[in-house]
Amino acid sequence: MKILFVRQARRSILSTENESPVNSSMILMASKNVQKPQLFFSETIDNSAKTPFMPIITEKPNSLKPLAIMLCATEQGTEYYSHPYQYELEHWTPDLKALSVPVEPVVPPPLDEVPLVMVDTVEALQQTVQELKLATHIAVDVEHHSFRSYLGLTSLLQVSTRSKDYIIDPIKLRGKLTSLNEVFTHPKITKVLHGADYDVLWLQRDCGLYLVNLFDTHLACVVLEFHQRSLAYLLNVFCNCSFLRPLPRNFIEYARQDTHYLLYIHDLLHNLLLERANGATNLLQAVYDRSTALCLTRYEKPVVSEDSYLQLYNRSRKTFNNQQLHALQRLYLWRDKTAREHDESVDFVVPRHMLLHIAEVLPREVQGILACCNPIPPLVKTELLTLHSILRDAREQPALKTLERRLDVTPTVAASSSSTRCLHDLSSLHDSGSLPCLLDGTATGSLSESLFGDRLIDEEVIVCRKPSSDLLSGHQGFLSPYDRYRLYVDSKVKLPVFEGDDVKTSVQKPSVQKTSTSSKQVTEDDRISRVRDHFLSLAQITPPPARASRPMDADDLRVQRLLAETRDLLRKK
Structure with a gap:
C-alpha cells in the first residue's frame, strides 16, 4: 500500500493516499518536500548491487x-547469505492431532470493543512481546512504502490476538524489532497472514524478523479452489464486512481490519479444509507445506544488468532504431545508478513513460529534455547535463536496422512454457515480405532448423498438382470457393423431401445454360422454405422447457453451513 506523510501540529503521522484531510490544520505535503525517514536512521542503507544482503x-x-x-x-556465481532459520523450518512439522480436530470459530468482537495498543517505544515493545507469548494464534500484516526509497521501507506492522490489536511503528523502532523473533519463530504459535509472499521479505530486510509455523490464508484459498482469493473477498464472505473505497478517514481503523478478523477467517478455513478432505489432514498439511516454503525465501537486492532495459522496451511495444535503443539503455542504467546513490525509487528519479519518451524523441538541446517531462522530476534538473551527454552520444551511433535487434531480444518460441504458444507460431515477429518460405527456393537452413530441428535437413520437398475432380470437368473459367462448396454439397448431400413434394430430388449434373440454372435456383428456394416452415411448426407445438434455478456454489453452501453452526453455538452459550 502506498502512503504519504501528513503534517499536523509539528508532528508527522501517517495517512492514506486517497484520504481526505481530517481537519483544516492537516496539510498533505508534496512528495518532493517530504522529509525522508531514512535520513534519521542510525545505520547507512546499502543499495549497492555488488554486496549481497546480509x-x-x-x-x-x-x-x-x-x-x-x-x-x-x-x-552462476551469485553470492548470498544463508537463511538463519533454514534448519528449523526444514525440521518443523505441524501437530497432526491439532490438525485432525475441527476448531470452534471464535467470532471477533467489533473494533470499538477491542483495545488497541500503539507500540512506538522499546518499553511498549517488550510488553507486547510478553503478551504475544501467551497466545496460540496471532495475525500479522505489513504495510510497505517504496516511492522515496530505492529498496523500500516497512512503514507499519499490525499484529492481532483474539482479544487485542497492536500497531507497531517499525520506523521509530528501527533496529530494535528483532526481539519479536521470540514470538514469530516460536514453533507452537501459529502466525496467520494473507498473501505473505512479500511480507516475509520485507520483515527480513527492515525488521530482521523470520517466521516459523505460518498459515497463509491466500494459499488456503488456492487449495480450496475459491474463485476469488483476496482478503476483501474473505472479509465480505465470512465476516460480512468489506474495505471501503475511498479509504476511511481514520487510517488506524483501516489498518486494524487487516488483522482483526484474520484469526476468525483462519478458523473457518481450517474447518473447510478438513471438510473438503473428508476429515483427512492432507489439505491442511499442503497449506502448511506451501507456507513453510514461503518462509524459506530469502530477501535479495535487485540486480540491474546491461540488458535489463529490454524488459521495459518490450512491454512498451514501441519500435526504436539503434540510436534510440542505445539511448534507452544508457538512460536506464543512469536512472538505476542515480536512484541507488540518492536512495530514491527509480520512478521518483524518472518515471517509465518519461524515460521512453526521452529515448524516442532524442532531443538535441537541454530545453528539449525538459519539454519531454511534465512535471519535471527534481533529479532531472540536477542531472540535466549528464542526460544531454547521453543523448548526444546516442545520436552519434550508426543507424542500423531495428528488425534484427528486435529478434535478438525476443524470447524464442520453443523456449516459451506457455500452453497457448505453438512451436510454429511466428505472430510475435514483424511481418515482412522478405521472410523465407519453406515451399519456395529462398528457404534457408537456419529457418528450418529453428522450426523443426534436424527433421528437414537434407530432405527434399516435392510439390505436385492434385488432379482435377470430375465434378469440375464441365465448368470453364473461375469458380469462387462458395460455388465449389455448393457443387460439392449438391453432389453429396440430398435435402429431405416431404409428403406432397412433387419436385424431383435427384441432383443433376451442373450445366452452364441459363435456363437450367434458374429452374434449379427456384427448386432450391422452395425446398429451403418448406424445411424452415416444418421446423417452425415443430417449435410452436413444443412446450418451452422449465427454467431451472441456478444452483448455489459449493463453497457458498459450506460457508453458510459453518456460519449457521457458529450461530447455534453462540445461542447455546
Whole structure:
C-alpha cells in the first residue's frame, strides 16, 4: 500500500493516499518536500548491487542450531547469505492431532470493543512481546512504502490476538524489532497472514524478523479452489464486512481490519479444509507445506544488468532504431545508478513513460529534455547535463536496422512454457515480405532448423498438382470457393423431401445454360422454405422447457453451513 506523510501540529503521522484531510490544520505535503525517514536512521542503507544482503539478526531465539550466517554462491556465481532459520523450518512439522480436530470459530468482537495498543517505544515493545507469548494464534500484516526509497521501507506492522490489536511503528523502532523473533519463530504459535509472499521479505530486510509455523490464508484459498482469493473477498464472505473505497478517514481503523478478523477467517478455513478432505489432514498439511516454503525465501537486492532495459522496451511495444535503443539503455542504467546513490525509487528519479519518451524523441538541446517531462522530476534538473551527454552520444551511433535487434531480444518460441504458444507460431515477429518460405527456393537452413530441428535437413520437398475432380470437368473459367462448396454439397448431400413434394430430388449434373440454372435456383428456394416452415411448426407445438434455478456454489453452501453452526453455538452459550 502506498502512503504519504501528513503534517499536523509539528508532528508527522501517517495517512492514506486517497484520504481526505481530517481537519483544516492537516496539510498533505508534496512528495518532493517530504522529509525522508531514512535520513534519521542510525545505520547507512546499502543499495549497492555488488554486496549481497546480509541478515541483520544478531540473536536466534527458538533455535535448534546456533546462529550461523554463511556466505554461499549459486551455480552462476551469485553470492548470498544463508537463511538463519533454514534448519528449523526444514525440521518443523505441524501437530497432526491439532490438525485432525475441527476448531470452534471464535467470532471477533467489533473494533470499538477491542483495545488497541500503539507500540512506538522499546518499553511498549517488550510488553507486547510478553503478551504475544501467551497466545496460540496471532495475525500479522505489513504495510510497505517504496516511492522515496530505492529498496523500500516497512512503514507499519499490525499484529492481532483474539482479544487485542497492536500497531507497531517499525520506523521509530528501527533496529530494535528483532526481539519479536521470540514470538514469530516460536514453533507452537501459529502466525496467520494473507498473501505473505512479500511480507516475509520485507520483515527480513527492515525488521530482521523470520517466521516459523505460518498459515497463509491466500494459499488456503488456492487449495480450496475459491474463485476469488483476496482478503476483501474473505472479509465480505465470512465476516460480512468489506474495505471501503475511498479509504476511511481514520487510517488506524483501516489498518486494524487487516488483522482483526484474520484469526476468525483462519478458523473457518481450517474447518473447510478438513471438510473438503473428508476429515483427512492432507489439505491442511499442503497449506502448511506451501507456507513453510514461503518462509524459506530469502530477501535479495535487485540486480540491474546491461540488458535489463529490454524488459521495459518490450512491454512498451514501441519500435526504436539503434540510436534510440542505445539511448534507452544508457538512460536506464543512469536512472538505476542515480536512484541507488540518492536512495530514491527509480520512478521518483524518472518515471517509465518519461524515460521512453526521452529515448524516442532524442532531443538535441537541454530545453528539449525538459519539454519531454511534465512535471519535471527534481533529479532531472540536477542531472540535466549528464542526460544531454547521453543523448548526444546516442545520436552519434550508426543507424542500423531495428528488425534484427528486435529478434535478438525476443524470447524464442520453443523456449516459451506457455500452453497457448505453438512451436510454429511466428505472430510475435514483424511481418515482412522478405521472410523465407519453406515451399519456395529462398528457404534457408537456419529457418528450418529453428522450426523443426534436424527433421528437414537434407530432405527434399516435392510439390505436385492434385488432379482435377470430375465434378469440375464441365465448368470453364473461375469458380469462387462458395460455388465449389455448393457443387460439392449438391453432389453429396440430398435435402429431405416431404409428403406432397412433387419436385424431383435427384441432383443433376451442373450445366452452364441459363435456363437450367434458374429452374434449379427456384427448386432450391422452395425446398429451403418448406424445411424452415416444418421446423417452425415443430417449435410452436413444443412446450418451452422449465427454467431451472441456478444452483448455489459449493463453497457458498459450506460457508453458510459453518456460519449457521457458529450461530447455534453462540445461542447455546
